[in-house]
Amino acid sequence: MAETEFWDHTQMEGNNKPQRMLNPVDILVPTGYEIDVFADGLTTPINLTFTSNGEMLVADSGITDGNGKVLKLTRDGFTLVADGFNPPLTGITEHEGNIYVAHRRYVTIIEADGTKKDIIEGLPSNGDHHNNRVVFGPDGKMYFGQGTATNSGVVGTDNDWAKEYPFFHDYPGSTVKFRGQNFESPGFLKDFPSRKVTTGGYVPFGVPSYEGKTVDGVTRASGSILRANPDGSDLELVAWGLRNPFRLRFDSYNRLFAANHGIDVRGSRPIANSPDEFQWIQSGMWYGFPDFTGGLPVTMPQFKPEGKPQPEFLLEEHPMKPPRPIAIFPAHSATMGFSFNVDPLFAPIGDAFIAEFGSNDPTTTGGKPLPHVGHRISRIDMQTGKVHVFAINRTGMAASATNSGGFERPIDAVFDSGGVLYVLDFGLFAGAGAVPGTGVIWRIRKTD
Numbered sequence: 001m002a003e004t005e006f007w008d009h010t011q012m013e014g015n016n017k018p019q020r021m022l023n024p025v026d027i028l029v030p031t032g033y034e035i036d037v038f039a040d041g042l043t044t045p046i047n048l049t050f051t052s053n054g055e056m057l058v059a060d061s062g063i064t065d066g067n068g069k070v071l072k073l074t075r076d077g078f079t080l081v082a083d084g085f086n087p088p089l090t091g092i093t094e095h096e097g098n099i100y101v102a103h104r105r106y107v108t109i110i111e112a113d114g115t116k117k118d119i120i121e122g123l124p125s126n127g128d129h130h131n132n133r134v135v136f137g138p139d140g141k142m143y144f145g146q147g148t149a150t151n152s153g154v155v156g157t158d159n160d161w162a163k164e165y166p167f168f169h170d171y172p173g174s175t176v177k178f179r180g181q182n183f184e185s186p187g188f189l190k191d192f193p194s195r196k197v198t199t200g201g202y203v204p205f206g207v208p209s210y211e212g213k214t215v216d217g218v219t220r221a222s223g224s225i226l227r228a229n230p231d232g233s234d235l236e237l238v239a240w241g242l243r244n245p246f247r248l249r250f251d252s253y254n255r256l257f258a259a260n261h262g263i264d265v266r267g268s269r270p271i272a273n274s275p276d277e278f279q280w281i282q283s284g285m286w287y288g289f290p291d292f293t294g295g296l297p298v299t300m301p302q303f304k305p306e307g308k309p310q311p312e313f314l315l316e317e318h319p320m321k322p323p324r325p326i327a328i329f330p331a332h333s334a335t336m337g338f339s340f341n342v343d344p345l346f347a348p349i350g351d352a353f354i355a356e357f358g359s360n361d362p363t364t365t366g367g368k369p370l371p372h373v374g375h376r377i378s379r380i381d382m383q384t385g386k387v388h389v390f391a392i393n394r395t396g397m398a399a400s401a402t403n404s405g406g407f408e409r410p411i412d413a414v415f416d417s418g419g420v421l422y423v424l425d426f427g428l429f430a431g432a433g434a435v436p437g438t439g440v441i442w443r444i445r446k447t448d
Contacts, residue, residue, distance in 0.1 A: 020428055020438040023405025029391045032448045038422060042078070042439030047133055047337060048414045048424045051094040056416075058424070059101070062087035064436050068103050070110065082110045091133020091247070095142075095230065100134040102144060107134060107232060119232030124149065124220050126165040129244040129261075138254040141227050143238065145245030145258060148223040153290030153314050155205040156185045156268035163189060167204045173221035173240030173286070177316040178202070180211030183268035199268065201290065201314040212316070223289045225258065225281050241287035241322060242279065247337045247412075251350060251382075256281040257326070259335040259354060263293055265305050265366030269314075271298050272305040272366060276335045277325035278352070278380060288322030290314050295324035305366050327385045332359035333374045337412030340382075343419030346446050352380040353390060353421060355410035358398060371397045375407050377423055377444075391423070391444060400428055408438070420445050 024035045046061040055072055062068030068089030070081040085103035093100045099110040107120040123131040129147020137143055149170045155162055166189055182198040200209020224240040245258040258281050262274035274293040291298055291313045298311040329335050334357035341347045358374030359365055376392040393406035412424035427438035
């Protein structure tokens with residue numbers, strides 16, 4: 001999942017636990033729509049879905065207690081379907097009576113009798129980003145995104161996971177040749193306790209590169225879209241060159257789209273002003289990571305961080321010219337779950353409604369607070385690629401920033417069969433982590 005920012009302005013209970021204030025009036029929606037609170041008291045909800053029978057399922061990421069969970073809405077509230085999933089649990093999908101659960105390194109199915117069965121394991125999810133929610137295509141196969149290990153292709157001191165997985169790194173989807181650029185950083189692993197070390201691209205921390213070095217492609221590539229049969233067999237690489245394709249969905253024309261996160265201003269190879277992308281996923285394509293962002297080369301001046309060198313290409317040769325995104329979002333918007341509208345009474349047919357989580361300043365933004373980025377639901381005009389704000393707090397900021405009662409961290413936007421839009425809100429952050437019990441489901445309905 002995306003990195004998250006921590007706000008200081010939260011209301012506190014007597015036991016110093018942050019308390020979520022809720023007030024739909026603090027959220028602006030277009031004339032002719034209304035928004036209300038459908039459910040609250042959830043813990044780090046990351047994905048909402050409806051089964052073929054119309055039941056609502058919600059996934060708890062598990063980052064607060066180390067235990068990913070699947071919940072079902074009943075007359076008595078949300079009840080536990082299954083737990084014990086590796087955090088972060090990133091998504092759930094019901095298909096032919098089974099619930100497919102994406103969690104770190106695994107895709108697991110929950111069968112009708114409650115039995116859990118791992119059908120894909122060993123995915124390259126030990127780094128910054130993970131394997132994400134499964135969707136099913138018109139070919140009957142499952143598709144899912146696999147994020148990268150690093151921010152921009154180089155393991156550095158921003159990757160704490162390297163202490164536990166010192167040999168882990170990014171893996172390309174086809175054989176690539178490197179320019180030999182190396183990056184110097186302080187040693188922070190026990191094998192490099194204090195001295196400066198040099199690290200190349202797509203290699204473990206402390207391993208230098210050299211001009212002309214080649215790395216072979218693998219099926220389980222970093223920053224990729226993967227496909228398999230419903231039982232997990234015949235895993236295939238569909239496309240790669242994405243950074244973190246957090247959420248996928250097919251539209252009514254059976255086209256596959258992905259919300260892909262841009263590169264942060266952090267680590268050994270920081271890149272500034274890297275937009276979030278909404279990409280049309282096509283088989284065999286390379287989407288530009290680690291050398292392009294928003295369809296443009298990172299060598300352009302606009303991507304130079306303040307006080308840092310101009311980014312250079314890691315690859316000596318690129319697999320192809322990457323496609324331009326269907327739509328782009330401001331850097332650090334953190335685009336998350338999205339759905340396509342099919343109800344002409346709600347909005348134009350085919351337009352995508354997407355949740356924007358918001359930035360994690362200062363750790364991912366080069367130290368710059370970005371309170372007005374994200375924290376909203378946007379509508380993508382699929383005819384033009386233009387992005388329009390659909391629902392946003394009156395302040396334009398997270399509710400906790402102004403002690404108001406609106407959106408905090410929108411992370412999913414899902415329509416039910418009746419054309420009602422449900423917005424999943426991950427909840428508050430305070431101190432060093434997410435606050436249990438502050439997740440919310442908002443409901444947006446057309447009134448005329």
